[in-house]
Amino acid sequence: MSERSQARVWVMRAAFCALVLVILFFQILPLQTQPTRWAPPDLLIGFAFAWSVRRPEFVPPLMLAALLLLADLLLQRPPGLYAALVLLACENLKGRARVLRASTLAAELATVAMLMVSVAVVYRLVLTVMVIDTAPLGLSLLQLGLTILSYPIVVLITHSIMRVRKTGPGDIETAGGRI
Template identity: 85%
Template sequence: MSEQSQFHVWVMRAAFCLLVLVILFFQILPLQTQPGQWAPPDLLIGFVFAWSVRRPEYVPPLMLAVLLMLADLLLQRPPGLYAALVLMASENLKGRARALRASTLVAELVTVAMLMVAVAVAYRLVHKVMLIDTAPMGLSLLQLGLTILSYPLVVLVTHSIMRVRKTGPGDLETAGGRI
């Protein structure tokens, strides 16, 4: 890999870290003092999945694990549970990136939605087995639905504003010789 493309990969990794930190900042910002009647979409998982499909080399597993663990700690979730589930789903998406590269946005959305549902069900199931209090089912379903519905917007922002696009045949050098 040339120095310029290697530098670009590291710049994009830093940009992803900054994006995650900005999302976390707005999630912990105390805008309301009362519990809300709705839960906003989980943009963190949306961006993790969008970047994992488009450019897997921008979100290495160790960096992603550290950022997701930080999110668990800051959002006062059980440390490592959500991070592990999202990391496993992200790695699954990275493995499917080659097939998803040639597919449409609808096929990608269906795949991502299935993984989001799997993460939400596994997270809730572990909470129930460990007798940890969970949010009401309606609120969790609303957040999951909004997260799935917001995924096309996340993809639009990722593609148009952040310039993170799916690799093509001309991107051999950046992908490490494989596409």
């Protein structure tokens, strides 16, 4: 049973990597040549948060850091800043996973929204202090709002299609103990 659960953990880690690569592929795909007036939601942070709450063992910190750094490089953001902020937020969510496991989706959404706002504010603040060009504030707020609004859809996809569900009190963890 332990070998089977370990195999599932590695399969789900590979699935998360594939999901991130698909999201990045569609983000860098040049579908429009004209600048748009809106910014799509950041699905990468949404899926990272959803998986961190539901199954922390599926998104280990080193793998998440590498994928987020790759996203920074491909999306031409300052390397490591956004990755570090999202990684800290995901680790915060992993620490709160037990509490969020017993809570409702509304409480989870409030916690995730608070962390998303924190990441966005700190990111923008650091870029401003370092005198790095930033996107217009309205565009950044629109993206943040759409990311928060899309989180329930991300959770639905994560739960129903990808079968990444919160562990229950009777589930056996990969470490071999009960929750």
